[in-house]
Amino acid sequence: MIGRLNHVAIAVPDLGAASKLYSDTLGAKVSQPLAQPDHGVTVVFVELPNTKIELLHPLGEGSTIAKFLTKNPSGGIHHVCYEVENIIEARDHLRAKGATVLGDGEPKIGAHGKPVLFLSPKDFVGTLVEIEQV
Ligand code: CO
Numbered sequence: 001m002i003g004r005l006n007h008v009a010i011a012v013p014d015l016g017a018a019s020k021l022y023s024d025t026l027g028a029k030v031s032q033p034l035a036q037p038d039h040g041v042t043v044v045f046v047e048l049p050n051t052k053i054e055l056l057h058p059l060g061e062g063s064t065i066a067k068f069l070t071k072n073p074s075g076g077i078h079h080v081c082y083e084v085e086n087i088i089e090a091r092d093h094l095r096a097k098g099a100t101v102l103g104d105g106e107p108k109i110g111a112h113g114k115p116v117l118f119l120s121p122k123d124f125v126g127t128l129v130e131i132e133q134v
Helices: 015-025 064-071 087-096
Strands: 005-011 034-036 041-047 052-058 076-084 115-119 129-133
Touching: 005 064, 005 129, 015 041, 015 052, 052 064, 064 076, 076 087, 087 115, 087 129
Parallel strands: 005 052, 076 129
Antiparallel strands: 005 076, 034 041, 041 052, 115 129
16 A cells, blocks of 8 residues: 655754754755744755655644654654555555554645645554655
8 A cells, every 4th residue: 555655754853963964974965944833843855866854853832843852862763654645545444454543534734735644653663654645
């Protein structure tokens, strides 16, 4: 059912330092920081030949990334995002298989302007999974 890996999201305590790490040390192409108030994050996109890395930093009150960084002060992998062709069919399939879809189960418009859902890490070997309709 799942298709390509769309991105890996990494929560970072210092966006400038993380950006420099990816551009200078790893030699990747990185974007300018982009504020996404609806998602409570500022994002730097790292473009790789086969996928993307998203460096996430908390923005505003009650950001889920802030909570994550409290538990993981030096940062860490926050979620992985897999592409699906039809998010409603994917959701129904996942539920039928016993997976927990987070929130109210209705797709939200994600960071790329496309419908997304998140799946509980409890059902996916400790990893928060995002699915995105492409
Ligand atoms: Co994501």
